[in-house]
Amino acid sequence: MYDLLIFLTLIAVGYSVGTLTEKRHYRSIHKREKAFLYLPAVTIKAVDYPEEKVRSAELVYGSVVISIDYFKKILAGLRNIFGGTVKSYESLIDRARREALLRMKEMAGDATVIVNVRIETSTIARKANKEGVGCLEAIAYGTALTLEK
Amino acid sequence: MKYTPRQPKSNVNVTPTSHIREFFVLAGGLLGLIVVIYLMLGLAVDLIVPHISIDLENKMGVHFFQSMDGKDADSQREYYVQSLMDDLQERCAKLPYRFKIHVRKASTVNAMALPGGHVIVFTGLLDKVSSENELAFVLAHEMGHYAHRDHLRAGGRAVVLMTFSALLFGVDSSVSKVLGHTLNITELSFSRKQETQADEFALETINCAYGHVGGATDFFEKIPKEQDPGKFGHYFASHPETRSRISHLNNIIRSRGFNPAKRKPLPKAIWTFIP
Numbered sequence: 001m002y003d004l005l006i007f008l009t010l011i012a013v014g015y016s017v018g019t020l021t022e023k024r025h026y027r028s029i030h031k032r033e034k035a036f037l038y039l040p041a042v043t044i045k046a047v048d049y050p051e052e053k054v055r056s057a058e059l060v061y062g063s064v065v066i067s068i069d070y071f072k073k074i075l076a077g078l079r080n081i082f083g084g085t086v087k088s089y090e091s092l093i094d095r096a097r098r099e100a101l102l103r104m105k106e107m108a109g110d111a112t113v114i115v116n117v118r119i120e121t122s123t124i125a126r127k128a129n130k131e132g133v134g135c136l137e138a139i140a141y142g143t144a145l146t147l148e149k
Numbered sequence: 150m151k152y153t154p155r156q157p158k159s160n161v162n163v164t165p166t167s168h169i170r171e172f173f174v175l176a177g178g179l180l181g182l183i184v185v186i187y188l189m190l191g192l193a194v195d196l197i198v199p200h201i202s203i204d205l206e207n208k209m210g211v212h213f214f215q216s217m218d219g220k221d222a223d224s225q226r227e228y229y230v231q232s233l234m235d236d237l238q239e240r241c242a243k244l245p246y247r248f249k250i251h252v253r254k255a256s257t258v259n260a261m262a263l264p265g266g267h268v269i270v271f272t273g274l275l276d277k278v279s280s281e282n283e284l285a286f287v288l289a290h291e292m293g294h295y296a297h298r299d300h301l302r303a304g305g306r307a308v309v310l311m312t313f314s315a316l317l318f319g320v321d322s323s324v325s326k327v328l329g330h331t332l333n334i335t336e337l338s339f340s341r342k343q344e345t346q347a348d349e350f351a352l353e354t355i356n357c358a359y360g361h362v363g364g365a366t367d368f369f370e371k372i373p374k375e376q377d378p379g380k381f382g383h384y385f386a387s388h389p390e391t392r393s394r395i396s397h398l399n400n401i402i403r404s405r406g407f408n409p410a411k412r413k414p415l416p417k418a419i420w421t422f423i424p
Contacts (some may be wrong), residue, residue, distance in 0.1 A: 015168075015169070030156070033156055037154040037155070038154065040152050040154065042152075071168070071172070072168065074172075075171060075172050075175070077170060078175035078176060078179060079175065080174070081175075081179060082175060082178065083166065084374060087164045087166050087168070087171065088168055088171070089393065090162060090163045090164055091163045093162075094160065094162045094163050149173075
């Protein structure tokens with residue numbers, strides 16, 4: 001009985017706080033993505049531009065660790081039983097990747113373009129491979145080119 | 150190729166969905182499944198029990214037995230009861246079990262048949278019996294349950310779950326061990342018919358062993374009415390109709406011409422010693 005109470009409290013707290021945090025995070029992501037629109041981040045390896053005009057080329061990266069909330073974790077656990085798309089994890093991964101891209105852009109500063117962008121994710125589980133996805137790390141990296149005007 | 154900076158209007162990577170709704174649908178489905186499985190397990194007992202081999206039962210019995218708390222006490226009387234049981238089995242009730250008697254200290258006037266041939270006899274019962282024949286009848290009654298495999302049916306869902314676990318994961322797997330420890334095998338309850346059949350089996354057995362049935366009904370006669378049956382009380386709790394059992398036995402004794410004769414006393418040296 002006592003355990004059930006703790007469980008339900010955790011679910012309620014997880015749902016309310018998790019939803020609030022996610023909404024706030026998305027608002028911030030949208031705002032910053034708009035602000036960084038001037039800086040393209042592309043997956044092509046090189047730009048068609050004379051080499052002597054490239055002022056600098058440097059590695060830029062951004063990484064973030066985001067945790068799932070308790071409610072979504074339980075929901076994903078239920079999903080594990082029946083199978084199907086784990087919708088409750090989708091926003092977690094989406095947020096992590098976009099946040100990592102944004103941090104990479106912040107590191108690039110006033111570069112002209114970021115080429116060869118790659119995004120990777122890895123799980124940071126409480127017990128390796130046992131507890132499932134507890135936390136998720138996303139890292140985005142690329143080469144920031146600053147071109148002569 | 151020209152780069153046009155723009156923000157995507159919608160997010161294709163996140164499904165717009167109500168998590169709360171998904172949660173209730175999934176949790177409800179799971180709960181429903183559990184209820185269905187629980188009901189099915191109850192029905193599966195009678196189908197599965199005839200197919201459980203003695204060998205498998207013996208192996209599973211260890212786990213069930215370990216889930217019983219307490220230690221064997223009173224090794225002297227345990228030894229005596231064991232040899233009485235072995236003698237009955239050897240001469241008159243050839244059952245494919247290796248019976249092991251465990252004497253447990255408790256005031257309950259009762260004995261229990263656990264899977265795998267583990268028979269638990271409480272000191273409350275040993276203190277009450279006054280003749281070897283009387284004790285033999287109780288032991289033969291338990292053997293009757295083994296003969297008809299009532300003890301497995303009475304174990305109900307616990308036995309079904311354990312059998313599945315033993316077949317799927319192996320008898321010595323951790324799953325089976327955990328199941329054995331958590332399942333409540335002590336919720337034994339026998340039907341009236343099962344008790345009657347075990348009584349008849351016991352009557353035949355002691356008639357074969359002693360040549361008469363003296364002492365067969367003694368045990369029932371002397372049960373105090375106020376005896377607290379405890380949680381294992383399958384002699385009394387499940388049978389408020391003890392009197393009808395006695396008359397049923399007496400009917401058989403008369404119709405079969407069994408001879409109610411003198412009882413054989415218990416070995417005094419052991420019985421006066423109460424640790």
